[in-house]
Amino acid sequence: MNAWMLLRIALKALVRNKVRTLLTMLGIIIGVAAVIAMVSLGEGARRQVQNEISSMGTNILFVQSGSFRGFGVHGGAGTSASLTEEDYLAILREIAAVKAATPDVNTRGQVVFGNQNWNTQLEGVNEYFLTIRSWMISAGENFNESHIQNASRVCILGKTVADNLFQGGESLGQSIRIRNLPFQVIGVLQSKGQNAFGRDQDDLILVPYTTVMKKLQQTRNIPSILVSAISAEAAYTAEAEIRELLRQRLRLGDEEEDTFTVRNLSEVAGAAEETNRIMTLLLGSIAAVSLLVGGIGIMNIMLVAVTERTREIGLRLAIGAHAVLIRIQFLLEAVVLSLTGGAIGIALGIGASHLISRILQWPTAVSPASVLLSVLTSVAIGIFFGFYPAHKASSLNPIEALRHE
Amino acid sequence: MDSPLIQLFGIEKSYPAGEDAFFALKGIDLIITRADFVAVMGPSGSGKSTLLNILGLLDFPTGGRYLLEGADVSALRKKEQALLRSRKIGFVFQSFNLLARTSVEENVELPLLYTALSRQERAHRVDWALQLMGMQDKRRNWPSQLSGGQQQRVAIARALVNHPSIILADEPTGNLDSKTSAEIMNFLQKLNEERAITVVLVTHEHDIAAYSKRWIVLSDGLIVEQFSRNGSSEAAP
Numbered sequence: 001m002n003a004w005m006l007l008r009i010a011l012k013a014l015v016r017n018k019v020r021t022l023l024t025m026l027g028i029i030i031g032v033a034a035v036i037a038m039v040s041l042g043e044g045a046r047r048q049v050q051n052e053i054s055s056m057g058t059n060i061l062f063v064q065s066g067s068f069r070g071f072g073v074h075g076g077a078g079t080s081a082s083l084t085e086e087d088y089l090a091i092l093r094e095i096a097a098v099k100a101a102t103p104d105v106n107t108r109g110q111v112v113f114g115n116q117n118w119n120t121q122l123e124g125v126n127e128y129f130l131t132i133r134s135w136m137i138s139a140g141e142n143f144n145e146s147h148i149q150n151a152s153r154v155c156i157l158g159k160t161v162a163d164n165l166f167q168g169g170e171s172l173g174q175s176i177r178i179r180n181l182p183f184q185v186i187g188v189l190q191s192k193g194q195n196a197f198g199r200d201q202d203d204l205i206l207v208p209y210t211t212v213m214k215k216l217q218q219t220r221n222i223p224s225i226l227v228s229a230i231s232a233e234a235a236y237t238a239e240a241e242i243r244e245l246l247r248q249r250l251r252l253g254d255e256e257e258d259t260f261t262v263r264n265l266s267e268v269a270g271a272a273e274e275t276n277r278i279m280t281l282l283l284g285s286i287a288a289v290s291l292l293v294g295g296i297g298i299m300n301i302m303l304v305a306v307t308e309r310t311r312e313i314g315l316r317l318a319i320g321a322h323a324v325l326i327r328i329q330f331l332l333e334a335v336v337l338s339l340t341g342g343a344i345g346i347a348l349g350i351g352a353s354h355l356i357s358r359i360l361q362w363p364t365a366v367s368p369a370s371v372l373l374s375v376l377t378s379v380a381i382g383i384f385f386g387f388y389p390a391h392k393a394s395s396l397n398p399i400e401a402l403r404h405e
Numbered sequence: 406m407d408s409p410l411i412q413l414f415g416i417e418k419s420y421p422a423g424e425d426a427f428f429a430l431k432g433i434d435l436i437i438t439r440a441d442f443v444a445v446m447g448p449s450g451s452g453k454s455t456l457l458n459i460l461g462l463l464d465f466p467t468g469g470r471y472l473l474e475g476a477d478v479s480a481l482r483k484k485e486q487a488l489l490r491s492r493k494i495g496f497v498f499q500s501f502n503l504l505a506r507t508s509v510e511e512n513v514e515l516p517l518l519y520t521a522l523s524r525q526e527r528a529h530r531v532d533w534a535l536q537l538m539g540m541q542d543k544r545r546n547w548p549s550q551l552s553g554g555q556q557q558r559v560a561i562a563r564a565l566v567n568h569p570s571i572i573l574a575d576e577p578t579g580n581l582d583s584k585t586s587a588e589i590m591n592f593l594q595k596l597n598e599e600r601a602i603t604v605v606l607v608t609h610e611h612d613i614a615a616y617s618k619r620w621i622v623l624s625d626g627l628i629v630e631q632f633s634r635n636g637s638s639e640a641a642p
Contacts, residue, residue: 016506315502319516320491
């Protein structure tokens, strides 16, 4: 009597009742497939958000003027809450943890080339903007220092704008009109596609911030400053130091609230990560419930099988099996059921997650951990829920079992 | 001289019944020699089946001694009992007890799966047993495709496949018509006479018991009468 023979006995018993075997496995199949598909959905969303955040550039701080204040009360006249170019320069000059910074003065405007026109976002920035956001230029060149100093009328087009104005024609070196002022196109950005909220990230034009301030808007205020710290850890130091510096420059008293905000992108990333983790956990636990139900289904069927097969068990005892062998047989049946169900479930789950990402255009990522977890769970279910029926079968009295009608 | 196949000394079987105990067997002394063919008779409730179960090591006696081939088996552990059942005892039941949706040859092979025999040896034994019962041409059929008599022949083949010392048959013809019953009894008789296989048969039908060499009549847990084909008759001690 060896293990292989017992496995053969168990397999034969399962094959003898194909329909029942299949129905029993169904619970596990659906449970495992659900766990894998759900977790892959959550994982896919998590990775996409992660990618998006890292594509915004790493170690980034957003400094924005005009903080949210209770009852809309701002500082008195003459103590302007808005940031200015001097504040930006002070940040660059005085804070060691800052690697680069750019003002971000944005507005919208109508752009015209020939008989084409387009309304788009105008982003007033300096030459470091591309490095900070880790954006690439696909043709032409970045701004240089003199463009910024002289408030030159030059611009870099987003892919969408270039496509709409030039309809596939050459855009570099051409002159376009932004709010009726002529600008020379010196570069075109590489396409970045949509962001997580469906906004087209290529629908914009980069212009020197000085040009926006002096020629397009006639303003001294800088609504926001983009800062990149020298490292991810330094981002926290920089955040604190910038806040301190700005409070001094804006002459805010100790009890006064900030009239600006400094946000660290890694905090945003952390929050997004946490949200997604909870989402994945939630989806996973819903799926885990169905796995549990599947396990109880196995126990149910195995218990029914014990009653239905009482005479078979009696016979096996009479012809030389002993209680331990009967117990192992029933346990093996349950384990084989749940493992086979688990394997089919994994295949279905992976298939389903591919299908979801193809049909719904929703990113999914099958995580090895969820596959491993559901395999282990199905084995555990087999052993756990198989044990009671197996024990019940093995403790049958052979005489009574043989008389069972 | 070889020890007798089975020796029972004062075998008792009692079940707790409230304050008292109910005795199904009240002290059975019995010797069964090799190649014997014994019919155990008696009204229902007389203890026939209990006796057969104790002989078949499916049940423990609560008193007395049981020697199987000279070895005391009255107080073996369950696992040792199972081993002896698989090596020395073949059961034939009233309701055949063949596994459904399982071929004839696999049904016959079943007891061998609980032994350490090689695949070839198992196949060889199955061939032999099926041949003996004239069922080799039905080996791939399912039990449901066979008549009652054929099913019982498969069950006997299954009982024989382990080369047991003794075949215990509990009402083997209870579910069969008289013609098929005669056919099955002829098979058992032939096995007993030509192959010297010991058979113990429980029945309450006299024409079935007529195939055997010795008769034991039980009543109320005691042997009240036993006699054999050569005419010698003896009352219970």
